[in-house]
Amino acid sequence: MDMKFMPEPYKVKMVEPLRILPKEERIEAIKKAGYNTFLLNSRDVYIDLLTDSGTNAMSDRQWAGLMMGDEAYAGSENWFHLQSTVQEIMGFKHVVPTHQGRGAENLLSQILVKPGSYVPGNMYFTTTRAHQELNGGTFVDVINDDAHISDNPDVLFKGNIDLKKYEDLINKVGAENIPYICVGVTVNLAGGQPVSMKNLREVYELSKKHGIRVMFDCTRYVENAYFIKAREEGYKDKTIAEIVKEMFSYADGATMSGKKDGIVNIGGFLAMNEEELYSKATALVVVYEGMPSYGGMTGRDMEAFAIGLKEALDYNYIKHRVEQVEYLGNKLSEAGIPIVRPVGGHAVFLDARAFLPHIPQEQYPAQVLAAEIYIESGVRTMERGNVSAGRTKEGKEYFPKLELVRLTLPRRVYSYAHLDFVAEAIIRTFKRRDEIKGLKFIYEPPVLRFFTGRFEHVE
Incomplete structure (x- = not known):
């Protein structure tokens, strides 16, 4: 049978009535x-x-997870589940929980951005740039020019970093004044556009050459992985989980709003490999978010988040x-x-x-x-x-x-x-x-x- 679209891979278990005003x-x-x-x-x-963001429908397993909430102020079992899930899926050593993505952006910017800093990225995002600027930094757009053209259907990875723009910035301001490059996967304000694996690899190699950190805004990383599987040569036979793991191998850390590809209503984290950055983040998270074992989330929210991260890889x-x-x-x-x-x-x-x-x-x-x-x-x-x-x-x-x-x-x-x-x-x-x-x-x-x-x- 020739179908126009794939039916929903789920069945309705609960309904919320809608109404339309005159x-x-x-x-x-x-x-x-x-x-x-x-x-x-x-x-x-x-x-x-x-x-x-936070408007998703959770699964029956996520709702069941809410009943397993360990609401201890410190050392919650749900935190350890979330932490190990992020480590397993993304491969980062350290995870700092936050109430949502902008909490992670705040921590990262306060620690790394200072007056005179330049933060390149593949198109700005509103809250990300605001945190960078509030800490004295300057955002610099280094996305490829095709991203600024709305109707350009043949460009399959409009979120890609323009390597020449990036290298020109390094040569102009000095690598020591670039605390990290922020790579959005996908790029929201370009229209939800993906970044190719090839480009992620090249950005990482160029950054390592100059000693610059690569930090992903990975709010919609599963969507990016799907586009790589569907559009990039050599990935159609790989699983979403395998593609995700390779993507994050080209990053030193990431901020995430769990309210998107975590399929939950609240939550986020800052992840990284660097010990010193982790130490500073755990000290600062207490000031703005909460203990390093909950970061503004309840135990039940962390449990649903951990389950949602795995469900999103399906x-x-x-x-x-x-x-x-x-x-x-x-x-x-x-x-x-x-x-x-x-x-x-x-x-x-x-x-x-x-x-x-x-x-x-x-x-x-x-x-x-x-x-x-x-x-x-x-x-x-x-x-x-x-x-x-x-x-x-x-x-x-x-x-x-x-x-x-x-x-x-x-x-x-x-x-x-x-x-x-x-x-x-x-x-x-x-x-x-x-x-x-x-x-x-x-x-x-x-x-x-x-x-x-x-x-x-x-x-």
């Missing part, structure tokens, strides 16, 4: 939220594609996960909706500048589009453009080349029927795009403005 109430809700989808109440959202799980995203992307692309191509691993990204060409970037077309999709359908999405990019230290807006709206699929949550509804809503929004107006700030916080900023329409 359009008049949606208009009032988004206005009250300052046209910021982050400020909408969850009860006013029909299908929630804001993020895949090929049927990750194949379905990525194919769901691809299904939505293809449906939109076939309807003429401008999206980032190839479609990434965790989300479909709409090209807001191409969607709303009449709205200048200083009027935040991605922010506008996310609000309009909610008005049209009750579907919540997220801006990933000029608002997320923020401002330079001098107060000027960044104006990134990619002005995107992210449609992020939580793991094991929505069906293909939900995705059909989302696609149809966006197509309807596209048909009335000429009537959509720009936005301006009425409240702009100094850091990470996309979370709590408020807007009104430009007349």
